[in-house]
Amino acid sequence: MNALNQAHCEACRADAPQVSDEELPILIKQIPDWNIEVRDGIMQLEKVFLFKNFKFALAFTNAVGEIAEAEGHHPGLLTEWGSVTVTWWSHSIKGLHRNDFIMAARTDEVAKTAEGRK
Numbered sequence: 702m703n704a705l706n707q708a709h710c711e712a713c714r715a716d717a718p719q720v721s722d723e724e725l726p727i728l729i730k731q732i733p734d735w736n737i738e739v740r741d742g743i744m745q746l747e748k749v750f751l752f753k754n755f756k757f758a759l760a761f762t763n764a765v766g767e768i769a770e771a772e773g774h775h776p777g778l779l780t781e782w783g784s785v786t787v788t789w790w791s792h793s794i795k796g797l798h799r800n801d802f803i804m805a806a807r808t809d810e811v812a813k814t815a816e817g818r819k
């Protein structure tokens with residue numbers, strides 16, 4: 702199986718299984734700086750990326766948007782002066798799917814070349 706940051710999402714089906722209790726610790730270890738948040742009972746992956754100003758934050762936001770569009774799997778994005786909070790979860794299953802871990806790893810790849818990181 703591909704490393705997460707080389708993998709691609711599968712279609713977001715409503716009957717797809719959520720990540721199991723056994724898989725969760727294995728997958729979260731592969732995206733070490735992401736936090737697990739639970740909001741309205743929905744488990745989410747979240748990470749804050751810091752930037753020197755709003756312009757760089759917005760550019761990163763758009764770059765993440767590009768991979769989301771390419772994969773058909775979309776994050777929550779809070780773009781502020783100096784930071785972008787990226788949140789991944791699967792709306793179709795109201796929880797975490799392997800897709801979300803793939804996209805978190807792919808987000809880290811985008812961040813590696815993003816300008817203006819703090």
Ligand SMILES: C[C@H](O)[C@H](O)[C@H]1CNC2=NC(N)=NC(=O)C2=N1
Pocket residue numbers: 713773774775776789790791792793794
């Ligand atoms: C029709 C469209 O492909 C689906 O609604 C996709 C769009 N992007 C998505 N993104 C996320 N995070 N979860 C989904 O369930 C989802 N579904």
